[in-house]
Amino acid sequence: MKRALAFAGRNQKEILRDPLSYLFCLAFPLVMLVVMTVVNESIPKESGMTVFRIEKLAPGIAVFGQTFLMLFACLSVSRDRAGSFLVRLYATPARSGDFILGYQIPMLVLGAAQTAVLYAASYVVSLIVKTPLKPLGLFWSFLSLQLSGILFISFGLIFGTLFSEKAAPGLCSIIISLSSFLGCIWFDAESLGGIMLKICKALPFFYCTKIGRSALALSFTKEAFWLPLLIVASCALVFDLAAVLIFRSRMRADLA
Amino acid sequence: MTERSFEMIKTTKLTKKYGTKTAVDGLGLCVYEGELFSLLGVNGAGKTTTIRMLSCLSKPTSGEAFVGGYSVKEAPQEVKKIIGISTQDTAVAERLTVRENLRFMASLHYTDKAKIEERTDEMIQVFRFQEVENQLAKTLSGGWQRKLSIAMALIGDPKVLFLDEPTLGLDVLARRELWKMIERIKEHRTIILTTHYMEEAEALSDRIAILQNGRLKALGTLQEIEEKAGVKGLENAFVAIAGKEESL
Numbered sequence: 001m002k003r004a005l006a007f008a009g010r011n012q013k014e015i016l017r018d019p020l021s022y023l024f025c026l027a028f029p030l031v032m033l034v035v036m037t038v039v040n041e042s043i044p045k046e047s048g049m050t051v052f053r054i055e056k057l058a059p060g061i062a063v064f065g066q067t068f069l070m071l072f073a074c075l076s077v078s079r080d081r082a083g084s085f086l087v088r089l090y091a092t093p094a095r096s097g098d099f100i101l102g103y104q105i106p107m108l109v110l111g112a113a114q115t116a117v118l119y120a121a122s123y124v125v126s127l128i129v130k131t132p133l134k135p136l137g138l139f140w141s142f143l144s145l146q147l148s149g150i151l152f153i154s155f156g157l158i159f160g161t162l163f164s165e166k167a168a169p170g171l172c173s174i175i176i177s178l179s180s181f182l183g184c185i186w187f188d189a190e191s192l193g194g195i196m197l198k199i200c201k202a203l204p205f206f207y208c209t210k211i212g213r214s215a216l217a218l219s220f221t222k223e224a225f226w227l228p229l230l231i232v233a234s235c236a237l238v239f240d241l242a243a244v245l246i247f248r249s250r251m252r253a254d255l256a
Numbered sequence: 257m258t259e260r261s262f263e264m265i266k267t268t269k270l271t272k273k274y275g276t277k278t279a280v281d282g283l284g285l286c287v288y289e290g291e292l293f294s295l296l297g298v299n300g301a302g303k304t305t306t307i308r309m310l311s312c313l314s315k316p317t318s319g320e321a322f323v324g325g326y327s328v329k330e331a332p333q334e335v336k337k338i339i340g341i342s343t344q345d346t347a348v349a350e351r352l353t354v355r356e357n358l359r360f361m362a363s364l365h366y367t368d369k370a371k372i373e374e375r376t377d378e379m380i381q382v383f384r385f386q387e388v389e390n391q392l393a394k395t396l397s398g399g400w401q402r403k404l405s406i407a408m409a410l411i412g413d414p415k416v417l418f419l420d421e422p423t424l425g426l427d428v429l430a431r432r433e434l435w436k437m438i439e440r441i442k443e444h445r446t447i448i449l450t451t452h453y454m455e456e457a458e459a460l461s462d463r464i465a466i467l468q469n470g471r472l473k474a475l476g477t478l479q480e481i482e483e484k485a486g487v488k489g490l491e492n493a494f495v496a497i498a499g500k501e502e503s504l
Contacts, residue, residue: 002363002367003363003364006360006363006364007360007364009360010349010352010356010360013349013351013352013356014349014350014351014352017351017392018351083345083347084343084344084345084346084347085347085348085349087313087343087347088341088342088343088347088408088409089364090312090313091311091312091313091336091339091340091341092336092361092364092365092412093333093336093337093364093365094364254313255312255313255314255315256314256315
């Protein structure tokens with residue numbers, strides 16, 4: 001475990017010293033939070049459009065921010081694989097589990113910090129627009145969104161392990177676009193219904209946003225929270241295991 | 257090198273195939289404790305593949321290799337505890353400082369915090385990193401990065417150190433500086449060096465092996481190699497031995 005923590009420390013420092021981490025993981029989601037709040041203020045109340053109201057926007061933006069964690073998890077692995085850095089570490093007593101944990105731990109910590117900052121900013125915005133968010137709702141939403149964080153980080157580790165330094169970020173960009181669209185961050189598929197809703201419900205991103213919003217509203221019904229939570233937790237578990245197995249298999253192949 | 261009592265590295269019919277290509281073909285050699293042993297050969301001769309097998313980064317297709325008495329096939333974790341490797345590419349964590357890079361590598365080898373700090377401080381002294389210890393690795397010159405890479409390989413106090421083309425791409429001054437450093441660290445340690453620079457092998461090696469197309473073509477001291485080739489100077493001897501089949 002100590003070796004995993006040492007590797008995690010190295011990865012955390014590398015990410016925190018990259019200015020792009022702050023730009024994509026914090027600044028961009030914060031800007032979107034402010035911009036969409038301004039947009040919401042311009043939407044006539046009679047239109048019935050609620051997706052940009054702070055209680056729906058904040059969890060959506062938090063999930064949007066997590067998609068960039070995926071990008072940075074992917075970059076960490078693919079960069080290390082592109083050079084000889086991982087190779088030299090393979091020749092130390094560290095084992096595959098140490099490497100996987102070493103990539104996951106800092107991303108989970110950064111993810112939690114990112115959601116905390118975004119929710120703190122959302123709370124301030126909610127006070128400004130005079131629709132204060134419930135602190136207890138923010139707390140439960142923060143906790144439940146850690147599961148979607150695991151899911152996105154797992155995607156990042158899988159792409160970083162399977163693809164090259166050049167290809168992997170491109171694939172992450174596709175997932176970022178898909179998840180923000182089909183995760184219903186920028187529109188309300190439930191009010192649209194039809195085929196669009198069916199597509200959204202067929203992917204895990206929709207449920208990530210759903211659990212964040214339901215927890216924030218303290219709406220813990222089976223339909224609104226527990227079932228989506230079960231789906232997100234199951235997907236997080238499956239993709240996390242997949243990430244572990246794929247990394248191990250790739251490491252074995254590298255050492256063949 | 258003072259004694260030849262212990263065979264620190266021993267390979268028997270060591271072979272590595274990639275599909276139909278044989279990168280290393282039945283290599284049999286022995287490296288003694290405390291020896292600086294150079295592997296010479298043109299590109300594709302099998303030097304790096306040999307080092308990769310000896311450092312458990314690649315599995316032999318057949319044959320056997322023992323490092324410090326441990327089989328690279330049967331006991332790779334034991335082998336990894338006694339080796340250090342500096343790869344061809346300078347493999348350092350770019351956004352970590354020199355001290356952080358060393359501390360990080362030390363913490364992969366040791367669990368005791370005091371020992372980690374002790375080894376880190378020791379490497380900073382030995383490699384004279386004091387003026388750059390708080391500098392990010394990516395801001396260092398090529399020579400300093402290469403020194404850092406070697407220091408990282410040494411931090412676990414390995415019995416066997418693999419240096420894969422350590423001076424590749426360095427200017428003549430940086431190369432000479434690195435030679436001095438290798439001379440300093442070679443006591444009480446077995447070093448396997450691969451290089452394209454003949455004068456480097458000549459200046460540093462106790463014994464030399466010449467590989468060609470994965471096969472061992474010559475093995476011995478500089479004098480023995482010169483005698484075998486019938487010419488003076490390592491470069492001439494290398495051309496006479498390795499150039500025979502290459503020119504066919």
